[in-house]
Amino acid sequence: xxxxxxxxxxxxxxxxxxxxxxxxxxxxxxxxxxxxxxxxxxxxxxxxxxxxxxxxxxxxxxxxxxxxxxxxxxxxxxxxxxxxxxxxxxxxxxxxxxxxxxxxxxxxxxxxxxxxxxxxxxxxxxxxxxxxxxxxxxxxxxxxxxxxxxxxxxxxxxxxxxxxxxxxxxxxxxxxxxxxxxxxxxxxxxxxxxxxxxxxxxxxxxxxxxxxxxxxxxxxxxxxxxxxxxxxxxxxxxxxxxxxxxxxxxxxxxxxxxxxxxxxxxxxxxxxxxxxxxxxxxxxxxxxxxxxxxxxxxxxxxxxxxxxxxxxxxxxxxx
Amino acid sequence: xxxxxxxxxxxxxxxxxxxxxxxxxxxxxxxxxxxxxxxxxxxxxxxxxxxxxxxxxxxxxxxxxxxxxxxxxxxxxxxxxxxxxxxxxxxxxxxxxxxxxxxxxxxxxxxxxxxxxxxxxxxxxxxxxxxxxxxxxxxxxxxxxxxxxxxxxxxxxxxxxxxxxxxxxxxxxxxxxxxxxxxxxxxxxxxxxxxxxxxxxxxxxxxxxxxxxxxxxxxxxxxxxxxxxxxxxxxxxxxxxxxxxxxxxxxxxxxxxxxxxxxxxxxxxxxxxxxxxxxxxxxxxxxxxxxxxxxxxxxxxxxxxxxxxxxxxxxxxxxxxxxxxxxxxxxxxxxxxxxxxxxxxxxxxxxxxxxxxxxxxxxxxxxxxxxxxxxxxxxxxxxxxxxxxxxxxxxxxxxxxxxxxxxxxxxxxxxxxxxxxxxxxxxxxxxxxxxxxxxxxxxxxxxxxxxxxxxxxxxxxxxxxxxxxxxxxxxxxxxxxxxxxxxxxxxxxxxxxxxxxxxxxxxxxxxxxxxxxxxxxxxxxx
Numbered sequence: 001x002x003x004x005x006x007x008x009x010x011x012x013x014x015x016x017x018x019x020x021x022x023x024x025x026x027x028x029x030x031x032x033x034x035x036x037x038x039x040x041x042x043x044x045x046x047x048x049x050x051x052x053x054x055x056x057x058x059x060x061x062x063x064x065x066x067x068x069x070x071x072x073x074x075x076x077x078x079x080x081x082x083x084x085x086x087x088x089x090x091x092x093x094x095x096x097x098x099x100x101x102x103x104x105x106x107x108x109x110x111x112x113x114x115x116x117x118x119x120x121x122x123x124x125x126x127x128x129x130x131x132x133x134x135x136x137x138x139x140x141x142x143x144x145x146x147x148x149x150x151x152x153x154x155x156x157x158x159x160x161x162x163x164x165x166x167x168x169x170x171x172x173x174x175x176x177x178x179x180x181x182x183x184x185x186x187x188x189x190x191x192x193x194x195x196x197x198x199x200x201x202x203x204x205x206x207x208x209x210x211x212x213x214x215x216x217x218x219x220x221x222x223x224x225x226x227x228x229x230x231x232x233x234x235x236x237x238x239x240x241x242x243x244x245x246x247x248x249x250x251x252x253x254x255x256x257x258x259x260x261x262x263x264x265x266x267x268x269x270x271x272x273x274x275x276x277x278x279x280x281x282x283x284x285x286x287x288x289x290x291x292x293x294x295x296x297x298x299x300x301x302x303x304x305x306x307x308x309x310x311x312x313x314x315x316x317x318x319x
Numbered sequence: 320x321x322x323x324x325x326x327x328x329x330x331x332x333x334x335x336x337x338x339x340x341x342x343x344x345x346x347x348x349x350x351x352x353x354x355x356x357x358x359x360x361x362x363x364x365x366x367x368x369x370x371x372x373x374x375x376x377x378x379x380x381x382x383x384x385x386x387x388x389x390x391x392x393x394x395x396x397x398x399x400x401x402x403x404x405x406x407x408x409x410x411x412x413x414x415x416x417x418x419x420x421x422x423x424x425x426x427x428x429x430x431x432x433x434x435x436x437x438x439x440x441x442x443x444x445x446x447x448x449x450x451x452x453x454x455x456x457x458x459x460x461x462x463x464x465x466x467x468x469x470x471x472x473x474x475x476x477x478x479x480x481x482x483x484x485x486x487x488x489x490x491x492x493x494x495x496x497x498x499x500x501x502x503x504x505x506x507x508x509x510x511x512x513x514x515x516x517x518x519x520x521x522x523x524x525x526x527x528x529x530x531x532x533x534x535x536x537x538x539x540x541x542x543x544x545x546x547x548x549x550x551x552x553x554x555x556x557x558x559x560x561x562x563x564x565x566x567x568x569x570x571x572x573x574x575x576x577x578x579x580x581x582x583x584x585x586x587x588x589x590x591x592x593x594x595x596x597x598x599x600x601x602x603x604x605x606x607x608x609x610x611x612x613x614x615x616x617x618x619x620x621x622x623x624x625x626x627x628x629x630x631x632x633x634x635x636x637x638x639x640x641x642x643x644x645x646x647x648x649x650x651x652x653x654x655x656x657x658x659x660x661x662x663x664x665x666x667x668x669x670x671x672x673x674x675x676x677x678x679x680x681x682x683x684x685x686x687x688x689x690x691x692x693x694x695x696x697x698x699x700x701x702x703x704x705x706x707x708x709x710x711x712x713x714x715x716x717x718x719x720x721x722x723x724x725x726x727x728x729x730x731x732x733x734x735x736x737x738x739x740x741x742x743x744x745x746x747x748x749x750x751x752x753x754x755x756x757x758x759x760x761x762x763x764x765x766x767x768x769x770x771x772x773x774x775x776x777x778x779x780x781x782x783x784x785x786x787x788x789x790x791x792x793x794x795x796x797x798x799x800x801x802x803x804x805x806x807x808x809x810x811x812x813x814x815x816x817x818x819x820x821x822x823x824x825x826x827x828x829x830x831x832x833x834x835x836x837x838x839x840x841x842x843x844x845x
Contacts, residue, residue, distance in 0.1 A: 209498025
């Protein structure tokens, strides 16, 4: 590794870390605001998620008698996994900040690790809702994972590599020519996976107060103070990382291919813009459909697997 | 006494005599106008007598308990007299009279054979009488505490009924919830996401309102009865007023009677519109929640313009209205309510077209006609399960005799059926309001009471509220005071029904099922 490579890595890592961490609550705020407007409500301000996090961070967690060290340390573990994943996904450039340290399979594995941590924390709290939320969340993720892996496998096969930087660069070179049926099917599958992984309609209602219907919120019910701040922030960051992964793998246009300040700045702006668009899409879906029965999840997420598999089949059989 | 009542009295008397094996004295209560009969029966004969009326198709209305203290307040017993408790089982014969079986119980051993095995709808009435009056319905299948959670013997704490077996887990919910709603504890026994059994424990908002009004004047009692809950105020004030008017022989002026119907329909309308929105909230359908919530708010503002109170409190009173309706509020009421109804109907039409939404409603929380009848379901719940049951049509009181009330019903008994029945009833209520707003009779809004009620006299009044028929039993005391009042709200009748409907459904569908019944906790707990 040459000296300039190290400098690039350090620079991109710092840039991506700061922008993603700062941007995550903002993205959550824009989704909430759009949803509120679509429901004829004024909605909270852009700064509300930051204020919430600051408020929780200033409080010590209240732990139930039944909970042990797992509930205490799992939130940090989850956040660590998501932050690591954030540095393995290309953001501003067609190169992940920590390129070479892990490919897309590592990113998928880190998501699974994060989910494992939060599910364990919820179970450890000893509340019935935590257990219920965990079991539902793990079931949903098990159903969503094939779609996630197959959709990414499609682009990996096309680019001939599982390295996300290579996939991005491949996409930028091919431009519009990339948008064949195989690619679009995989992108659609990945869209469904984003919905399931981030707990949006029709899979989960992120704003519900009905305990019995909760999935993600159920796991957070017993969390408080710093633990809650960590878990909520990790979830907000996860949406940013998934959105970055989506654009890097499927719509990488705008990302910098040369390591110069100008293209990187442009790539950053375009990348964040794409995330906002994805967020608005989620808000639109949230506001216009009803939540589906939990027993309909195999069908819905099976659809993602089917789309991704079809895309992969087209790519393998008709290269 | 009319000839019809005399004939009914004789035929009921004969039926009862055949059932219990000896003559039963039946008398007409309330001057016969209310179509009400009273019979004193012994504790041993109660089951047979009730069974005989069930044979005529009678339905359980309420079981009210009272004791010597009530009698003393009614001036019927001298101060240090032994306090003999009593229960009254009240049943309604369809197209026939209301029959009250008065059962006086021995002082030291206030027990009688339980009616619950015969009349499952009486299960909570008997548990309440057991908790509050120490009256023992022997043979009751479930005499756990209902109202008073901490029993006299701490060795037997309140226990939830749960299912046992491999993979069965318990899910306790409430009484403190994640959202701001009324308190209730629900103990689910579930396997995976399927509910095997649900035990509901309510009465966390038991304020002892019935005891609170005892010994107070009728004027003092009214606001307390009215506030049993915040969203059935017209219904509760109306049943109380009707009972007082029966006892005093007061006939409210036509304007007041018509205004009561208008207010009752406004109450039904804003409740139904809100409930339709709540059903949307049960499946997280934000579109319906916000559209219908907005229309409900508009209705509440119309209420305020009309009466000065968004939830219509302090308007209905014995003798008519405490306050006449605001003329300016009345002026634009008809067209505004019609416009709101159009908005609601167009929203409902859009909701029904959403497959994802209707998919959640169809087949969820099915209440069969047979179960509805057996458990004594009332109101929308009964009508959505194929029972034709609406006090406005069955026993019209006041101006309901002159108002066209459309008959609404469905047979599927699921959440979708209750959704449709609510939507249609909302339209019917809006039509009644619009018509009455333009044709409200002129004149006085109230008359003074014709006199003090006779001590010890009992009156029974019912009204079809947004959640079904609420019945009020009132015993007058000396000096125009209340000896005993019992309010059996529609929510009280329907809660055991909700609990019975849930098994077999998915755990996350419970909020939806619950919202499709949309019951109050406060007027159940009192």
